[in-house]
Amino acid sequence: MFEMRRVLVVPIGRVFGPWLERFLRELSDFWRVQVELSRPITPPAAAFHPRLRKFFAPYVTEFLRSVSGEVDFVLGVCGEELYSPRSPLVFVEVSFSSRSALVSARNLQEFLFGTEPERLLVERLRKESIRALGHLLGLGSCPDPLCVMHPPSSLMELDLKGTDFCPQCRMRLQMLHLVRGEVRAAP
Numbered sequence: 001m002f003e004m005r006r007v008l009v010v011p012i013g014r015v016f017g018p019w020l021e022r023f024l025r026e027l028s029d030f031w032r033v034q035v036e037l038s039r040p041i042t043p044p045a046a047a048f049h050p051r052l053r054k055f056f057a058p059y060v061t062e063f064l065r066s067v068s069g070e071v072d073f074v075l076g077v078c079g080e081e082l083y084s085p086r087s088p089l090v091f092v093e094v095s096f097s098s099r100s101a102l103v104s105a106r107n108l109q110e111f112l113f114g115t116e117p118e119r120l121l122v123e124r125l126r127k128e129s130i131r132a133l134g135h136l137l138g139l140g141s142c143p144d145p146l147c148v149m150h151p152p153s154s155l156m157e158l159d160l161k162g163t164d165f166c167p168q169c170r171m172r173l174q175m176l177h178l179v180r181g182e183v184r185a186a187p
């Protein structure tokens, strides 16, 4: 089991906007860890599928480790369209071997609504990044549709779920001894 003290966030492709800073701050506040922002990178050409015109999420996730140096976890925020063998709609991809995860800003930017669409985007990114890092810390998927560890099958499900762990997931995290020290999710 790995501890989480430093997380490097890597923007991949077309990722920009004032929401990025806000997202980093919220991620840092939630996990109470140091969150750093790297220079943006272009997605690896080898991951591009010319017919689908999308990038292969598992490859991009592994690739993140090669650009990240000595940090505990790497989180890519991808502005390009992604695909995966498991699902045509990729919100999150995780690689345990490289301690890296990927969230799709591109897919989470679809169907933004309300008076503050940017706030909704940050909330979606926050939820799915917490889930991605939760997986890397040893949590599984949760059947509770309101728990942040629930894997949403649509943006609607994502918008309906909460931004925090259910009691069972929080307890599991505590049993994994990850709430001690610097790895504590905000109460």
Ligand SMILES: [Zn+2]
Pocket: 142, 143, 144, 147, 148, 149, 150, 165, 166, 167, 168, 169, 170
């Ligand atoms: Zn849960």
